[in-house]
Amino acid sequence: MLSQRTIESFVGLFLLMTIIALSVLAFKVSGLTSFFQPIGYNVSAEFDEIGQLKVRSPVKIGGVVVGEVSSISLDPVSFKAIVKMHIDSNYKEIPNDSSAGILTAGLLGDNYIAINPMYSQSFLKNGDTLTDTHSAMILEKLIGQMIYKLENGGKNSDKSDKGDADSSHSKDINHEKN
Amino acid sequence: MFTQITLLGRWGIDTLQELGRAGVLLFRVLFRFPNLKKGFPLTLQQIYAEGVLSLLIIVVSGLFIGMVVALQGYHTLEKFGAAQQLGPLVALSVTRELGPVVTALLFAGRAGSAVAAEIGLMKATEQLSSMEMMAVDPMHRVIAPRMWGGFFSMPMLTIIFNAVAIYGAYLIGVKWLGLDGGAFWSNMRDSVDFHLDVMNGVIKSVVFGFVVIWISVFQGYSAPPTSAGIAGATTRTVVYSSLAVLGLDFILTAMMIGDW
Numbered sequence: 001m002l003s004q005r006t007i008e009s010f011v012g013l014f015l016l017m018t019i020i021a022l023s024v025l026a027f028k029v030s031g032l033t034s035f036f037q038p039i040g041y042n043v044s045a046e047f048d049e050i051g052q053l054k055v056r057s058p059v060k061i062g063g064v065v066v067g068e069v070s071s072i073s074l075d076p077v078s079f080k081a082i083v084k085m086h087i088d089s090n091y092k093e094i095p096n097d098s099s100a101g102i103l104t105a106g107l108l109g110d111n112y113i114a115i116n117p118m119y120s121q122s123f124l125k126n127g128d129t130l131t132d133t134h135s136a137m138i139l140e141k142l143i144g145q146m147i148y149k150l151e152n153g154g155k156n157s158d159k160s161d162k163g164d165a166d167s168s169h170s171k172d173i174n175h176e177k178n
Numbered sequence: 179m180f181t182q183i184t185l186l187g188r189w190g191i192d193t194l195q196e197l198g199r200a201g202v203l204l205f206r207v208l209f210r211f212p213n214l215k216k217g218f219p220l221t222l223q224q225i226y227a228e229g230v231l232s233l234l235i236i237v238v239s240g241l242f243i244g245m246v247v248a249l250q251g252y253h254t255l256e257k258f259g260a261a262q263q264l265g266p267l268v269a270l271s272v273t274r275e276l277g278p279v280v281t282a283l284l285f286a287g288r289a290g291s292a293v294a295a296e297i298g299l300m301k302a303t304e305q306l307s308s309m310e311m312m313a314v315d316p317m318h319r320v321i322a323p324r325m326w327g328g329f330f331s332m333p334m335l336t337i338i339f340n341a342v343a344i345y346g347a348y349l350i351g352v353k354w355l356g357l358d359g360g361a362f363w364s365n366m367r368d369s370v371d372f373h374l375d376v377m378n379g380v381i382k383s384v385v386f387g388f389v390v391i392w393i394s395v396f397q398g399y400s401a402p403p404t405s406a407g408i409a410g411a412t413t414r415t416v417v418y419s420s421l422a423v424l425g426l427d428f429i430l431t432a433m434m435i436g437d438w
Contacts, residue, residue, distance in 0.1 A: 011225050013230075014230045018337050024341045025337065025372075025376050028367075029367070030366075031372075
């Protein structure tokens with residue numbers, strides 16, 4: 001039988017290993033950020049349609065992540081979605097006439113908010129609202145509109161369109177072969 | 179015909195009675211005045227016996243399970259040109275399912291059977307009765323520390339298993355199969371959520387640890403005081419614990435995915 005002191009130190013070592021493993025899981029594997037929210041400021045924006053945007057979706061400028069979505073709610077009067085964003089304090093000088101749009105990463109990827117900076121000399125502050133917004137594009141809606149247009153207008157040009165599409169397709173294949 | 183119905187009825191009553199005894203045992207461990215000064219060192223001894231001594235088997239099997247999941251996953255994902263998604267595949271399957279379940283099964287085999295055999299033998303050699311003679315409560319001295327030890331050890335073992343398995347997958351994916359290390363970790367970080375994936379796995383392991391150690395302690399405590407009785411108790415511990423873990427895993431997963 002080991003002495004109580006040895007046992008205690010082994011158990012302490014065991015606990016230490018657990019803590020190290022947990023912090024590896026937290027920071028290396030799951031990228032936990034919400035324990036300590038980075039210092040920054042909050043900005044909100046109203047959208048007609050947010051698509052699949054979720055809390056913790058990234059906010060990007062020119063593809064670089066500058067913050068994340070902190071909450072999503074619905075305005076009970078205007079029925080617009082109010083999206084609150086938390087922006088990192090490293091990016092203080094975003095012009096306050098910038099526009100925000102909801103884009104999709106890749107064809108089927110997750111939604112994110114893209115901010116397009118404009119040229120105003122005054123900058124976004126905590127609690128500001130972005131007024132110029134572009135809603136998310138809903139793929140089903142676009143397909144619906146396209147089918148509607150094809151059915152109503154493009155019957156004559158249909159064949160030539162198809163021909164074009166085919167030829168470009170075969171070009172692509174040739175290109176790949178080369 | 180009539181005797182068979184009688185047997186069925188007796189079996190039902192026996193099962194209910196056993197469940198009731200297990201409940202009483204749990205009640206006597208949980209709802210009594212805790213004696214921290216005496217109980218804490220005893221619990222530490224049991225964490226050593228059930229946790230630290232299980233560490234070797236947990237680490238080795240974690241490493242190999244992570245490695246084999248990575249190898250299998252790579253060959254399947256490569257067919258779809260999605261080998262970069264190996265990190266998320268391994269991390270999600272390990273933290274959500276494999277980690278808690280495999281650790282619980284190993285824990286039942288390594289620590290649970292040992293606890294059941296130890297308590298069973300203590301009972302068979304009348305050590306428990308002699309403790310009562312000396313006015314030492316065996317619940318206090320023997321049962322409760324083993325239960326708390328298992329309850330605390332199991333989540334810690336699971337967390338270590340998860341980290342080691344992911345490291346094993348990293349060894350195979352990045353060091354051997356030549357995936358890009360940065361993409362491996364950053365894809366993993368993008369799709370693994372700390373609360374939804376890692377913490378839910380830990381919650382599962384807490385439940386499994388509780389159930390496994392409860393079954394072990396009860397089987398040991400209620401074993402007939404013979405050598406065959408102790409053998410039966412160890413066997414039943416492993417069988418019942420494994421079944422309980424796999425069944426509960428399904429229920430817990432359904433609860434966690436369905437947002438109950």
